[in-house]
Amino acid sequence: MLLEVKDLHAYYGASHVLQGISLDLDQGEIVALLGRNGMGKSTTLKSIMGLVKPRSGEVVFRGKNIAGYPPFKIAREGIGYVPEERRIFPNLTVLENLAMGIKAGKAKDSEEADVWTTERIFVHFPVLKTRGDNKGRQLSGGELQMLAIARTLMGNPQVLLVDEPTEGLAPIMVKEVRDVLEEINSVGVPILLVEHNFKVAMSLAHRLYLMGKAHIGFSGTAQELNEHPEIKAKYLEV
Template identity: 40%
Template sequence: MLHVRNLSSGYGKLQVLSDVSLAVAAREFVAVLGPNGAGKTTLLETIFGLIPPMRGTIHCGDEDITGLESHQVVRRGLALVPQGRKIFGPLTVERNLELGGLVAGHAFHHPIAKRQLELIYSLFPRLAERRAQRAGTMSGGEQQMLAIGRALMSDPTVLLLDEPGLGLAPLVIRAIFEAIEELRHLGLTIVLVEQNINLALAHAERVYILNVGRVVLEETATRLRKDPNLSALYLGNGHGESKPCA
């Protein structure tokens, strides 16, 4: 489904990723882990077309999406839930969702948009309750639900998530990850960047560990759960929980 080969990228002359390769099968749940500054966000943003690659290739299915801009990548079936949510605070919940569909060419009255909106409101009933509320007045957890919903409005086959549990209360994190699991069961391919190692290992099937812009380990989540020494070797003792603020 998603194949990244020998990818290098960065910001201007600053190279962050060096020859990163990964493969994610259709309907698979893969986590990308590593310390701060390892290049995890850079990887997702390069795949999604926000950062141009220096070299390497990115394929989604049989299509080469290397170097495409993000609006083109969306129309190839990928969606990104960025770190920090980046919702449009002055706009209503429903208007934020509508914009998510428009990026993929789906007007709000389009059957695909209507279907996706129904899915989003079933996953996150709070959004349905607050559809007319300005997004910036909602809690952090509700805003994260909205960020995921906005990405889903493009009807993606691959969902990239950059630390969706960051700064949220445990109960909210649980609800969000239950929704992500439901999306995988519905057929989506999931690529997750997450600082909470235990949380990622509890949900992912396979794991790539980045350090200083390179893949240093590819392993099953099951093995990493069963062998804490292996996890500690590559990830240190960073198994802490996110601090709640919502």
């Protein structure tokens, strides 16, 4: 298993927001984490990334427990994180924003075949190529999301954590972002996806986890979930 979260507990002050989260992600997979607002999905990603320090439990990445490491170290271990708020630098160009992603990530031997370059990014994100010299603040919501994903890829992550990538986007851009995630996965990047759009998650994910308050309530495939409408009703707004 590439990434294994084991019995993770996290707090904000006295508030026990993750109460024993266990999930895993293997090579090649897209795994979705779904649930209503405030259940702890974003906190789960932040805890994996070290942005929220887990109180107990393990985050085992490629056989090593990295729980408690600082975020920059976790990034260098090979975990890429695309936060919900995207954090594109408004006064830097698309190319400059992409360059920022190199430093944040893992240093790789440039002879490695799967290293990400701007040329390779533009193959999968053609919209960014046409916008290369535009500033972050000139981009649309969909373009910003594309850039946020692409910038994280520039750090050559071995797994991508993506928080609500289609949130607030026009339907056409929802589809484009969905398709780009599928494409990135097909060229070898496993993805742990937090998604509010149920259709997008069901169409992308090989497996899903549904969160109730601070815990995982269901784990299985899209087909298994479709066979259990009562589980959907319990954990999702559908």
